[in-house]
Amino acid sequence: MTSTVFKSYPLENDLEMAALILAGLPAAVLRRVGAFLGVRPTKVGSIVNINEKTLERRLKTRARLKPDESERVARLMRIISRSTSVLESEASARQWLMRPLHELGGRTPLQMAATEPGAREVERVLGRLEHGIFA
Numbered sequence: 001m002t003s004t005v006f007k008s009y010p011l012e013n014d015l016e017m018a019a020l021i022l023a024g025l026p027a028a029v030l031r032r033v034g035a036f037l038g039v040r041p042t043k044v045g046s047i048v049n050i051n052e053k054t055l056e057r058r059l060k061t062r063a064r065l066k067p068d069e070s071e072r073v074a075r076l077m078r079i080i081s082r083s084t085s086v087l088e089s090e091a092s093a094r095q096w097l098m099r100p101l102h103e104l105g106g107r108t109p110l111q112m113a114a115t116e117p118g119a120r121e122v123e124r125v126l127g128r129l130e131h132g133i134f135a
Helices: 014-023 029-037 041-047 052-061 067-087 090-097 116-130
Strands: none
Touching: 014 067, 029 041, 029 052, 029 067, 029 090, 041 052, 041 067, 067 090, 067 116
16 A cells, blocks of 8 residues: 555554554544545544544543544555555545445445455455456
8 A cells, every 4th residue: 555645554564553453543533534535523433333422522532542443443544545545546535435336235335344344345346446357
């Protein structure tokens, strides 16, 4: 991945990301994800299964996410970064992430990124796009 969307996070280094996830990512990272997607942080919270009131409280107090929440956010960040790299622009990635795809059973990549198996399937689709394999 050569994308710099989340350049302050070592998304390609599982060892470093594991340590950051266990410590809890700052809730403010959801603002960055939301800014990329063009949605409010609470919408990102719904994508990664964090209650709106809980998220608002954490953002207000500058708290950290729990490890399980951090893991889901990191997964979404990884998908965003990979799609930006493969599609070679943030605008193209943003559109692609929100478009229902036949390859994903009519679901959007963002919907699929809500689970680890779904995220792996999104990454497979991105791999096929990267290598020019469309079916």
